[in-house]
Amino acid sequence: MNPTSTRAISTPHIADWRTRGACLTRDPEFWFPKGSTSPGSIQAAEAKAICRTCPVAITCAAWAIEKRLQHGIYGGLDAPQRRSIARKETRRDLTHSGIVAEVRAAWASDERDPLVETYLSHSVQDIDGHVWWRGRKTSYPVAGRDLTPGQIAYELKHKRAASGHVTVTCDRFGCVAAEHLADGIDRWQRDHATAA
Structure with missing residues (x-):
């Protein structure tokens, strides 16, 4: 307000x-x-x-x-x-x-948004804009689905489930900042835009 x-x-x-x-x-x-x-x-x-x-x-x-x-x-x-x-x-x-x-x-x-709850309770942002996942598990149960930390962050940002494997686009392996992630559709669009 x-x-x-x-x-x-x-x-x-x-x-x-x-x-x-x-x-x-x-x-x-x-x-x-x-x-x-x-x-x-x-x-x-x-x-x-x-x-x-x-x-x-x-x-x-x-x-x-x-x-x-x-x-x-x-x-x-x-x-x-x-x-x-x-x-x-x-x-x-x-x-x-x-x-x-x-x-x-x-x-x-x-x-009741379980994606938000899971992301907020397991992530921490670094001072340089990268986000790191706290915990050693490779997947987490969210509303009946097992999702990787990257899939959770990607879905929160893009309001859709990731298509294919989620990869990091920045130079920091393991970063789960939604802005630093790409799914199969994003990679396909990027590759076709580069080829054109």
């Missing part, structure tokens, strides 16, 4: 809801995590957890969806989650109560 915004609010709730936000005690940059690797993911998860204890979280989320805000955490939702709800709103003409239901469903989905 951005409490310093002067834009008009058209949600049918508390007129000055922004003055009641749980975010007011934090640095505004906290609500804008950088990157999708371990520190950014952890910061986003922490921000969402604080939002979900906020007395005006639903109003904040609905406001951010309505305003089509493209960055940051608002009402416990990140930008992709808000875009998803906004698309549903456009397609189905959701009422305010429909938006509230979608926000609550997104919250519940976050709390």
Whole structure:
């Protein structure tokens, strides 16, 4: 939530809801995590957890969806989650109560995402942007599937399961920073782009 915004609010709730936000005690940059690797993911998860204890979280989320805000955490939702709800709103003409239901469903989905939990509990980011996996196992059970650390990181970043073997594209063997991983499709596209 951005409490310093002067834009008009058209949600049918508390007129000055922004003055009641749980975010007011934090640095505004906290609500804008950088990157999708371990520190950014952890910061986003922490921000969402604080939002979900906020007395005006639903109003904040609905406001951010309505305003089509493209960055940051608002009402416990990140930008992709808000875009998803906004698309549903456009397609189905959701009422305010429909938006509230979608926000609550997104919250519940976050709390149960086993990929996020596994990645956050087993990875650590180095100061140079590489991410290392803590643990010696070669695969981990996630929602009924056995996945390698690279597959877990890849799926989190690309929102799809990896096709074929996941390989490291940086010079650090064992790095699981999602930005430093490629699957079979990525390698095929890279090879064909180079050949063209």
